[in-house]
Amino acid sequence: MGKKKQTHDFYHQLIEGLHEGVWLVDKHHNTTFVNQAMADLLGYEVADMLHKNIFKFMSEKESTVWKHLLIQYAKIKSYSRGLELLHKEGHGIYVRISLSPVFDEQDEYDGTVIGVVDDTDLRHQDHQLKLLSSAVEQSATLVVITNEMGMVQYVNPKFCELTGYAADEIIDQNIKILRSSSFKASELAEVWKVIVSGNAWQGEVSTKKKNGETFSSLMSISPIKNEQNEVINFVAVGEDITRLKDAQSRIEQLAYVDSLTGLANRVLFRDRIEQVLKNIKRSRFDAALLYLDLDQFKRINDSLGHDVGDALLMNVADRLRDCVRHQDTVARMGGDEFVILLTNIDGVAGATLVARKILQIMNKPIRLLSHEIIITPSIGITMAPADSLNADILLKNADLAMYRAKSQGRNNYQFFTDEMNAKATRHLEIENELRMALDKDQIEIYFQPQVSIKNRELVGVEALVRWNHPERGILSPDQFIQVAEETGLIITLGWKILKQSCIQWCTMKSKGLEIPKMAVNLSSRQFRDPNLLEMIQAIFDRTGFNPLNLELEITESLLMDDMEHAISVLKQLKDIGISISIDDFGTGYSSLSYLKRLPIDSLKVDRSFITDIPNDKDDIAITAAVIAMAHKLRLKVVAEGVETQAQLDFLQKNHCDIGQGYLFGKPMKLGDFLKHQ
Ligand code: C2E
Ligand code: CA
Ligand code: CA
Secondary structure (H helix, E strand, C coil): CHHHHCCCHHHHHHHHHCCCEEEEEECCCEEEEECHHHHHHHCCCHHHHCCCEHHHHECHHHHHHHHHHHHHCCCCCCEEEEEEEECCCCCEEEEEEEEEEEECCCCCEEEEEEEEEECHHHHHHHHHHHHHHHHHHCCCCEEEEEECCCEEEEECHHHHHHHCCCHHHHCCCEHHHHECCCCCHHHHHHHHHHHHCCCCEEEEEEEECCCCCEEEEEEEEEEEECCCCCEEEEEEEEEECHHHHHHHHHHHHHCCECCCCCCECHHHHHHHHHHHHHHHCCCCCEEEEEEEEECCHHHHHHHHCHHHHHHHHHHHHHHHHHHCCCCCEEEEEECCEEEEEEEEECHHHHHHHHHHHHHHHHCCCEEECCEEECCCEEEEEEEECCCCCCHHHHHHHHHHHHHHHHHCCCCCEEECCHHHHHHHHHHHHHHHHHHHHHHCCCEEEEEEEEEECCCCCEEEEEEEEEEEECCCEEECHHHCHHHHHHHCHHHHHHHHHHHHHHHHHHHHHHCCCCCCEEEEECCHHHHHCCCHHHHHHHHHHHHCCCHHHEEEEEEHHHHHHCHHHHHHHHHHHHHCCCEEEEEEECCCCCCHHHHCCCCCCEEEECHHHHHCCCCCHHHHHHHHHHHHHHHHCCCEEEECCCCCHHHHHHHHHCCCCEEECCCCCCCEEHHHHHHHC
16 A cells, blocks of 8 residues: 555545544555544554454454455445444444445555444444334243244243243254144245245244143244345244133033033043043053933924923933933933943943943933923943943944844843843842842851961851852852942841841850850941941840950951041941951052051951962961061961961961961851851
């Protein structure tokens, strides 16, 4: 720039007098001159700027662009545009600059003169932007700004709150990472097409949060263009409409309900059954599907009119609802067909109970619009998981079984499989016969001796029930106790057993055999019976039996259902002098620790542990340990099912207190028992 250096003072003063900055750089972009205004604008002394490369006064981003511009364009023509320079303190200064190349005598590029104007307009815009951004920052709607490639440049706090991303985790990421799988890639491409062409797009978008959950938002995406009408940014503004969607789904729920009866419809039922089947594998209970068709409904509908028909369907719906528990589902499949899903039931027996209840309730006549009507159902039943774990197959099974019920003369129920039908029939027979047995003194008590292992002395008896069936002979409790439990007959049966046992014990006493303890089994239904204590007390009063001679045997499972209630019942029993023993110990929860909390007197080690002694090492170890630990808890130990001398020897060595089993005597009728002694 040799010649230009010899500038007149006039020019110098002129330049220094300018409000605009003047900046001269050589061909290497090093500063050869700046005026005071320029230095002031950037907060430097003139001397500080001299010889420094102009790019030092720009952010890296700007300098990259400008290097290019200076080199490519400045040599050819004058150029003007906005630029952000860096103030000495680090903040940006918006300026508008004009460039003119300088050529030497050989017309070679020698440097650039740059006029720099503080761009107050731009600054104003910047201020506006800040204002705007604080509005955006506090906005209740989410805001995302991306560049033209879809790379996120800005997100507001609402966005962070809704998505769980921190701003710096999402910035510079492609917006695509927010797409949830329910928003298809092809849909996104569609949106993209609209906005890159410069148009705004609005619609519902399912957005994936950082943790993978999704939420629905109503989005509008607008492209932002520069002066050249090129799209440079996209601004997306969205509203979280999850709650709105929830409301919508509630409305959809209405579509799940049968409008006439208010029952679940086919769609909802489908949903429920899938749900139940999904969980059933983890459950030890069964589910049952009942398909129910009203017998001769068409005839009623045709002869009495649709109003009566509708009223009847509503009435049936109500009655069906009354037959099931809260967790079960009753649905109308259409016409006069209903389905019922029973969950957590106890096998065929549980399903039978409900089916019979339905038949019983439906067989009562009802009055509808001045007509007396009896409408009976035919019911088909299928069981899960036994029959299938597939909803379609189950529905088909139940439907088939329902047709079988129709062909069997209607007004009855049929299971899908013959085996289940047989089981249900047997169940029903037993129940009916047991009812009669209770009236006809077919219930008998057998006594089995319990002896001291130390000296073989008779220390107790266990009273065991037998059913002296007129055709089938003596039935063991395994053949009828479960039915008695399920039908509630156990209450009456249990009462009879206890009363007879007490009477017979008194008979033995009168014959000179006073047995210290008589053990009687108590089932869980009896244990939960609120009248239990009253009943026992009444028996004592009638028979003169001394409570101190009674021991009640209960099982572990019965205690686990409701431990607090169990403890309180046990305490009341103990208070009147009754002893308590835990039956079948080892087959259930077998936690000795909970036994500490219970007011009990003895443990009965289950027969299955004794059977394989002395051959099974595990059984030996378990039994020995149970005896030792029970003794620590001051509990007596009774070994069940003692059949051999070897078993007795083992028990003796391990200080077991009492033995019961064929080795000492089978269960016997009173007369035999007396002879045996
Ligand atoms: P449990 O209470 O464990 O009764 C012991 C069962 O083992 C009895 O069967 C008895 O006959 C049998 N048993 C005794 N010693 C031996 C032996 O050395 N070897 C073998 N193989 N078996 C032996 P039972 O009388 O058929 O009773 C079966 C179950 O029925 C009883 O098991 C009990 O849970 C229930 N039960 C019996 N009587 C009643 C009752 O009056 N009320 C209630 N709720 N349940 C009863
Ligand atoms: Ca027992
Ligand atoms: Ca037992």
